[in-house]
Amino acid sequence: MDMRNVAIIAHVDHGKTTLVDEILKQSGLYRDNEAQQERAMDSNDLEQERGITILAKATSVEWDGVRVNIVDTPGHADFGGEVERILSMVDGVILLVDAAEGPMPQTKFVTAKALALGLRPIVVLNKVDKHDAEPDRALDEVFDMFANLGADDDQLDFPVLYASGRSGWADAELDGPRKDLKAMMELIIEHVPAPAQIAHRDEPFRMLATTLGGDAFLGRLLTGRVESGTVKAGDNIKALSREGELIENFRVTKVLAYRGLEQSPIDVGEAGDIVAIAGMKTATVADTLCDKDVTEAIPAQPIDPPTITVTFGINTSPLAGRDGDKVQSRVIRDRLLKEAESNVAIRVNDTPGGDAFEVAGRGELQMGVLIENMRREGFELSISRPQVLFRDIDGVRHEPIEEVTVDVDDEYSGAVIEKLTQRKGELVEMRPGGVGKTRIVAHVPSRGLIGYHGQFLTDTRGTGVINRIFHEWAPFKGAIEGRRAGVLISMEDGESVAYALFNLEDRGKFFIGVQEKVYQGMIIGEHSRGNDLEVNPIKGKKHSNVRASGKDEAVVLTTPTRMSLEEAIAYIDNDELVEVTPKNIRLRKRHLDPHERKREAKKLEG
Numbered sequence: 317m318d319m320r321n322v323a324i325i326a327h328v329d330h331g332k333t334t335l336v337d338e339i340l341k342q343s344g345l346y347r348d349n350e351a352q353q354e355r356a357m358d359s360n361d362l363e364q365e366r367g368i369t370i371l372a373k374a375t376s377v378e379w380d381g382v383r384v385n386i387v388d389t390p391g392h393a394d395f396g397g398e399v400e401r402i403l404s405m406v407d408g409v410i411l412l413v414d415a416a417e418g419p420m421p422q423t424k425f426v427t428a429k430a431l432a433l434g435l436r437p438i439v440v441l442n443k444v445d446k447h448d449a450e451p452d453r454a455l456d457e458v459f460d461m462f463a464n465l466g467a468d469d470d471q472l473d474f475p476v477l478y479a480s481g482r483s484g485w486a487d488a489e490l491d492g493p494r495k496d497l498k499a500m501m502e503l504i505i506e507h508v509p510a511p512a513q514i515a516h517r518d519e520p521f522r523m524l525a526t527t528l529g530g531d532a533f534l535g536r537l538l539t540g541r542v543e544s545g546t547v548k549a550g551d552n553i554k555a556l557s558r559e560g561e562l563i564e565n566f567r568v569t570k571v572l573a574y575r576g577l578e579q580s581p582i583d584v585g586e587a588g589d590i591v592a593i594a595g596m597k598t599a600t601v602a603d604t605l606c607d608k609d610v611t612e613a614i615p616a617q618p619i620d621p622p623t624i625t626v627t628f629g630i631n632t633s634p635l636a637g638r639d640g641d642k643v644q645s646r647v648i649r650d651r652l653l654k655e656a657e658s659n660v661a662i663r664v665n666d667t668p669g670g671d672a673f674e675v676a677g678r679g680e681l682q683m684g685v686l687i688e689n690m691r692r693e694g695f696e697l698s699i700s701r702p703q704v705l706f707r708d709i710d711g712v713r714h715e716p717i718e719e720v721t722v723d724v725d726d727e728y729s730g731a732v733i734e735k736l737t738q739r740k741g742e743l744v745e746m747r748p749g750g751v752g753k754t755r756i757v758a759h760v761p762s763r764g765l766i767g768y769h770g771q772f773l774t775d776t777r778g779t780g781v782i783n784r785i786f787h788e789w790a791p792f793k794g795a796i797e798g799r800r801a802g803v804l805i806s807m808e809d810g811e812s813v814a815y816a817l818f819n820l821e822d823r824g825k826f827f828i829g830v831q832e833k834v835y836q837g838m839i840i841g842e843h844s845r846g847n848d849l850e851v852n853p854i855k856g857k858k859h860s861n862v863r864a865s866g867k868d869e870a871v872v873l874t875t876p877t878r879m880s881l882e883e884a885i886a887y888i889d890n891d892e893l894v895e896v897t898p899k900n901i902r903l904r905k906r907h908l909d910p911h912e913r914k915r916e917a918k919k920l921e922g
Contacts, residue, residue: 385406531659697896701886714791
């Protein structure tokens with residue numbers, strides 16, 4: 317059967333998942349009486365909640381007798397590990413750009429990868445029916461971006477479609493009929509070449525594993541595009557590493573392919589098709605699955621390095637084990653190793669003592685997603701402040717630098733520049749970004765951006781947009797000032813009391829409310845000064861027969877500050893931890909005992 321393999325590239329929230337939903341609908345995949353799930357491809361709970369695509373997924377539709385395999389790629393740079401592998405499976409890309417926002421940094425990140433592979437994009441300007449859409453400006457910006465990324469003449473001569481994914485139409489002209497997606501599907505079939513691999517059907521079987529999944533019945537599943545030959549259940553094949561060394565010999569137990577949204581068993585996986593294979597025990601992403609006679613591995617894309625590391629430990633607080641059922645270090649270790657298997661952007665190392673594990677990854681969002689998934693699965697953890705990974709290059713200590721692109725209202729640009737400069741950022745560009753808006757581009761050390769997002773939203777009253785991508789390794793930029801305020805620490809175990817919190821309000825702002833469980837060493841608020849302060853949040857009012865206990869009982873407390881998981885991880889200092897359970901996120905000191913804390917502080921001073 318004739319086929320096309322195409323990936324959809326877009327920045328977070330530019331509408332690619334909605335567009336794919338419409339393609340599924342219009343290709344006749346859903347029966348008329350079948351319930352259609354909105355954003356069907358974002359099946360992960362977190363993706364539905366955050367409105368972002370985290371895991372790359374594939375789908376397949378038939379259009380005019382041609383099988384079109386469509387891969388939905390993550391738009392966030394933290395999940396770049398997925399993007400790089402996906403692009404090696406396809407012969408074309410659809411670059412989806414919001415007609416109001418124009419191309420954004422993550423668009424640049426993924427497009428650079430696609431252009432380097434020689435893919436010729438189709439540009440789809442989405443949301444052109446929005447009141448603030450400026451398709452001409454967006455198109456100019458796309459052309460400039462391609463030119464800056466070194467696109468060749470063929471790539472610069474890209475076809476353009478105007479679309480509204482939500483309304484389900486795409487046209488070659490801005491004032492076209494606005495009826496359906498026929499123009500887009502026909503352009504894909506015409507513009508994207510059929511897989512060259514089809515010509516190699518009679519050669520020995522070879523396939524590069526690009527994503528790893530799992531199935532309760534089939535075990536490990538490796539997905540990729542068949543480079544040559546055919547594969548079917550019962551075949552005896554082998555797996556080679558990137559260096560060409562034998563990893564294992566195994567028998568294929570099942571061959572699956574996407575038909576619609578489901579992975580269904582097929583009789584034969586043919587050259588050019590995207591299939592999943594079951595039966596292997598240890599082979600993983602970037603390995604070559606091949607016939608016994610093949611000796612050379614297929615070249616695999618190198619993957620951008622992790623830039624931060626976070627320590628995952630067991631929960632050692634007095635409240636441990638009350639919310640979750642997965643608290644032992646062995647269970648945590650198994651879960652992290654399973655994650656590292658399917659997510660090549662994550663690396664896991666044991667620490668001395670065995671109670672904690674160092675997890676290296678791309679950024680705070682990626683770590684936040686992993687921790688959030690684990691807490692939903694019933695894990696209890698203690699999480700350290702993210703640390704940046706350094707490299708020694710020619711004997712000089714280098715650190716990761718990120719390119720930060722900020723879109724803010726003009727009035728907030730001064731505050732943003734000031735904060736980025738404090739964090740050792742270097743201003744690269746500043747220009748108008750639309751009516752009343754400024755676009756700022758700066759190169760900032762990754763460690764300077766840890767915890768900055770919350771501050772940024774405060775500085776821009778929640779209206780700013782910030783995006784970041786890995787730029788380069790550069791010599792260490794020097795010390796960056798950390799959090800200025802100290803914290804309020806509970807000196808007792810028990811339940812917080814309104815009277816105690818009311819009397820402590822002038823000391824700072826609280827992270828807890830009334831009748832919440834607290835323990836010695838738990839951080840319950842931010843001190844209004846620079847030092848840490850131990851306080852007693854459970855001290856009730858002493859009643860006597862002299863004072864009337866009526867009117868002054870009804871104290872009114874300021875609403876406590878509640879932090880999201882990412883905010884909590886970014887907020888803590890090096891001597892602090894975040895206690896994460898299925899029901900609670902608490903901040904605490906690493907050492908709960910005050911005497912132990914003093915001893916540690918003296919050691920550091922000495």
